[in-house]
Amino acid sequence: MTFDELEAAARAATPGEWRACREGECSCGMIRSIKLDAHIVTVHDEWYDPIPTIKRGERREDDEAVIEKLVYGRNGAKAQRADAKYIAAANPETILDLIAKLRAAQAVVEAAHDPEDGIWRGWSKRLGAALRAYDALGGSK
Numbered sequence: 001m002t003f004d005e006l007e008a009a010a011r012a013a014t015p016g017e018w019r020a021c022r023e024g025e026c027s028c029g030m031i032r033s034i035k036l037d038a039h040i041v042t043v044h045d046e047w048y049d050p051i052p053t054i055k056r057g058e059r060r061e062d063d064e065a066v067i068e069k070l071v072y073g074r075n076g077a078k079a080q081r082a083d084a085k086y087i088a089a090a091n092p093e094t095i096l097d098l099i100a101k102l103r104a105a106q107a108v109v110e111a112a113h114d115p116e117d118g119i120w121r122g123w124s125k126r127l128g129a130a131l132r133a134y135d136a137l138g139g140s141k
């Protein structure tokens with residue numbers, strides 16, 4: 001995936017900061033957009049298909065409809081919480097900020113290089129401007 005593709009994906013996604021429930025320590029695994037107060041995704045500690053089933057009672061009227069789980073695998077609670085924290089941290093706002101900083105850092109490198117003749121020439125003026133733009137984004141922090 002290119003930076004342009006990643007940027008387009010980040011701009012198309014639900015905007016703003018995302019947070020995992022109780023900062024990822026909750027077993028529900030839910031991640032929400034703070035800006036829109038909207039559900040983004042739920043991270044599970046296992047993956048399964050729900051299987052509608054009739055649990056037979058003593059009499060027919062005691063029959064009960066239940067949903068059983070056909071479990072295919074488990075990641076475990078520790079991985080679920082770590083994944084929820086990671087997904088929330090890698091939200092569109094963070095990704096767009098990282099892309100801006102990477103592009104500014106690329107501009108610093110490119111500013112030092114003259115593509116016309118392939119040598120390092122007249123770099124100090126371009127490098128100074130690129131470094132100021134990079135610092136303005138907090139790139140050196």
Ligand SMILES: [Zn+2]
Nearest residue numbers: 021026028029
């Ligand atoms: Zn929760």
